[in-house]
Amino acid sequence: MGSAGRLGGALALVTGGASGIGRAVCARLARDGARVAVAVADRDEVGAGDTARGLRGHPPTPPPHAAFGVDVASAPSVTQLLARVQEHFGAPPSILVGCAGITRDEFLLRLQEAPFREVLGVNLTGTFLVTQAVAQALVAAGAPGGSIIHVGSVVGKVGNLGQANYAAAKAGVEGLTRSCAKELARFGIRCNVVLPGFIVTPMTAKVPPKVLEKFAGMVPLGRLGDPQDVADVCAFLASEDSSYITGASVEVTGGLFM
Ligand code: NAD
Numbered sequence: 001m002g003s004a005g006r007l008g009g010a011l012a013l014v015t016g017g018a019s020g021i022g023r024a025v026c027a028r029l030a031r032d033g034a035r036v037a038v039a040v041a042d043r044d045e046v047g048a049g050d051t052a053r054g055l056r057g058h059p060p061t062p063p064p065h066a067a068f069g070v071d072v073a074s075a076p077s078v079t080q081l082l083a084r085v086q087e088h089f090g091a092p093p094s095i096l097v098g099c100a101g102i103t104r105d106e107f108l109l110r111l112q113e114a115p116f117r118e119v120l121g122v123n124l125t126g127t128f129l130v131t132q133a134v135a136q137a138l139v140a141a142g143a144p145g146g147s148i149i150h151v152g153s154v155v156g157k158v159g160n161l162g163q164a165n166y167a168a169a170k171a172g173v174e175g176l177t178r179s180c181a182k183e184l185a186r187f188g189i190r191c192n193v194v195l196p197g198f199i200v201t202p203m204t205a206k207v208p209p210k211v212l213e214k215f216a217g218m219v220p221l222g223r224l225g226d227p228q229d230v231a232d233v234c235a236f237l238a239s240e241d242s243s244y245i246t247g248a249s250v251e252v253t254g255g256l257f258m
Contacts, residue, residue, distance in 0.1 A: 005033035006239045012095035013037045013085060015072055015130055018047025020201030021151060022099030023054075024227035026065075028235045029095070030055040036065045037085045037093060039130075040100070045069040064089070072100045072126030082133045092137035094146040095238045098127045101151065103203060105162040116165040123169035128176055131191075135184055145188030149237045150177050151230070152193045152249065158257050170195075174249055181247030190246040192237045197253030199225035220255030229254075 017038035156170030
């Protein structure tokens with residue numbers, strides 16, 4: 001089967017959809033026929049609206065996409081997000097791609113507690129809150145299955161200089177994914193995590209060019225990743241083409257750290 005329409009009008013919620021990987025995921029899922037609720041941080045509602053507007057015109061008929069503000073680290077904000085999404089679309093999302101994430105890099109010897117907690121709050125607690133809210137809504141609706149995709153990082157496996165907070169959060173996301181996969185399987189809900197390597201986005205724009213060059217030189221496939229590389233894997237995990245895959249960590253690294 002070709003990829004066009006393989007999501008058949010399923011409703012997808014993408015957090016962090018205003019930028020980088022999340023924006024590419026929105027475009028790819030819409031291309032595959034999903035309606036996309038783009039959920040982004042309050043401070044970037046403009047970017048979310050831009051993403052949603054950019055999705056219009058995907059064949060066969062323009063599906064209804066919508067942008068919502070959310071702070072994934074805040075339980076009341078996430079509760080409100082799910083209520084608004086369900087009110088807008090009349091059903092809970094059967095696909096979730098959790099792309100919202102931040103970095104606050106500092107070497108361990110200088111890392112303060114606040115940026116440690118902040119990074120865990122968005123990347124790990126935020127992933128938990130949105131996943132729980134979506135799973136609760138799906139189960140309450142008696143919905144037949146779903147696919148939850150977390151965006152972790154290969155840094156959660158191998159660690160990274162200056163990223164003790166981020167690596168801890170992303171390692172936590174992998175454990176969260178596997179526990180969710182075990183608990184939600186009986187509801188037909190699959191849960192997988194993608195582990196990007198170094199992908200060129202606004203997030204990596206903060207990394208010194210000489211560090212990026214060094215990593216690019218270490219990648220067996222010979223280049224840094226593109227958001228599209230990650231989006232394509234998310235679309236596969238969202239679709240029935242991956243119906244026997246759950247609890248998996250899929251590295252999208254060009255072979256880095258294999
Ligand atoms: P990005 O900065 O371009 O996008 C991150 C998005 O998350 C932004 O739209 C931002 O507004 C949103 N966000 C931040 N805090 C939020 C909050 N509290 N609530 C809701 N939304 C919030 O970065 P990206 O590179 O596209 O990263 C996307 C995901 O991929 C992140 O989880 C990141 O950790 C992960 N990742 C990225 C790379 C990479 O090399 N770029 C590698 C591995 C993993």
